[in-house]
Amino acid sequence: MTAPRAVGVRLPYAAVPARVRDWVDATLGSPVVATAEQVGGMSPGCATRLTCADGTRAFVKAVGDELNPDTPGLFRREVGVLTHLGAHDLWAGLLASYDDGRWVALVVEDVEGRHPDFTDDGELADVLAATDGLVEALAGRELPDAVDLVQVPTLLGRWADSLDSLPTAAPDVPVPAWLRADRRDWAAVLRREAELPMEQVVHWDIRVDNLLRRPTGEIVFVDWGVAARGPAWADPLMARLERVEDPGFDRSVAASPALAAAGDDVVTAFLAGFGAHLAIRSTVAVDVNLPTLNDFRIRESARMLGAVARRTGRHPA
Template sequence: MTAPRAVGVRLPNAAVPESVREWVGATLGSPVVATAEQVGGMSPGCATRVTCADGTRAFVKAVSSGLNPDTPGLFRREVGVLTHLGEHELWARLLASYDNGEWVALLIEDVEGRHPDFTRPDEVEAVLAGTDRLSALLQERDVPASVDLVDVSHVLGKWAESLDGLVDAPAATPVPDWLRGDPDGWAEVLREHAARPMPHVVHWDIRVDNLLRRPSGEVVFVDWGVAARGPAWADPLLARLERVDESWFDGSLASSPTLREAGDDVVTAFLAGFGAHLAVRSVVAVDVNLPTLNDFRITESRRMLGAVARRTGR
């Protein structure tokens, strides 16, 4: 089975304030009698499947600004996104939310299923088909400007700056020497795409730990905390990163209409920029209660830059 690439250290449900736990039972209309803690993702808050006395089930995620100053904002964004997207079988529906200014919690539909196995071709194809379907659907739905979505144009610009800065980056920055100086001009490719209109919502965080496969085979996309406005090719590309260190990745690009239209140059520039940015962050970032995040950055950067080397013959 494919294990989640992102695994943090989470607060157990029992350590969440009693007021939040009481809200869960009151909202569901029955006291919680069983919990099952979940792994995957980097949030330091709880991620718990709960079962109530009357058999009702739900998924609870809760975090405070004391645990991490940024994560409550991600939860609030997810509330806004799910509220405005409405219900659909492609994502778990929002049941209720709690926000007292310090603690933010979400009650979400408990999806019966497991993470997809990316070693099985049929499950990979289900993920890719589901992602194409999600991308098409999101182009038909909108989230108002009052919801603070991530701006992919800004992100691509930051990645371009990271590529530009590699020539003077500290020697400890874990990038290959051939990337310093951006020899193929990927920063400019990123800037050119950053300047294009990006009117549509994208999930922007498609990883195996944010995917569930129902027993019937359908894929469900969860965790919308970094939902963004971005290009139509973004989610199909992210869905393929699970196997970016394999030649399968290169061959799979042709199966996506939006990636075919975007072209190989933007895919390689995306990998170079994302990998460079993660490498730079690995030596300068200060993470609060996220003890596994930096190892994740380094590992993901290595995988992406390895793919750049493979795709360019270096």
């Protein structure tokens, strides 16, 4: 089975403030009598499947600003996104939300199922087909400006800046020597792409730990905390990153109409820019109560830059 690439250290539900747990009981209409803590993702808050005395089941995630100052903002974004997207079979529906200014909590549909296995070609094909369906489901959907979506053009510009900074980057930035010496025109590709209209709502965080496979095979997308406004090719590319080390990634990219339309240069520039940015962040970021995040950055950067080396006929150095 494919293990989650992102695994943080989470607060158990029993340690969530009583006022939040009381709200959950009142919202569900029955006291919680059993919990099952979930792994995956980097939030320091809880991620817990709940069972109530009357048999009601739900999933709750909750975090406070004393755990991490930024994560409540991600939860507020997810509340806004799910509120305005409404119900759909492709994502877990929002049942209720809580926000007292310090702690933010979401109660969402408890999806019966497990994470898909990306080592199984059939299950991977199901994920990619579901991602194409997600792109179609989100096309043309409007979210109000009050929902603070991540802006992909801004991110592409930052990644371009990261690529441009590599010749003078500190020696401890974990990028291969060949990338410092030869960055092709990938920064320019990213900047050109950032100038194109991007009105599509995208999930932007499709990883195995943010996917569930129902017993009947349907794929459900969860965790919308970094939902963005970006290009239609973004989610199909994100879904393929689970196997970016595999040459099959390149064949899968070529088989996607959205990615084929974007072009190989855009895909390679994305990998180079994202990988370089993560590498630089690994030397300068300050992470509060996220002890595994930096190792995750370094691993993800290495995976992406290794794919760049493969796609350009280079050997990592």
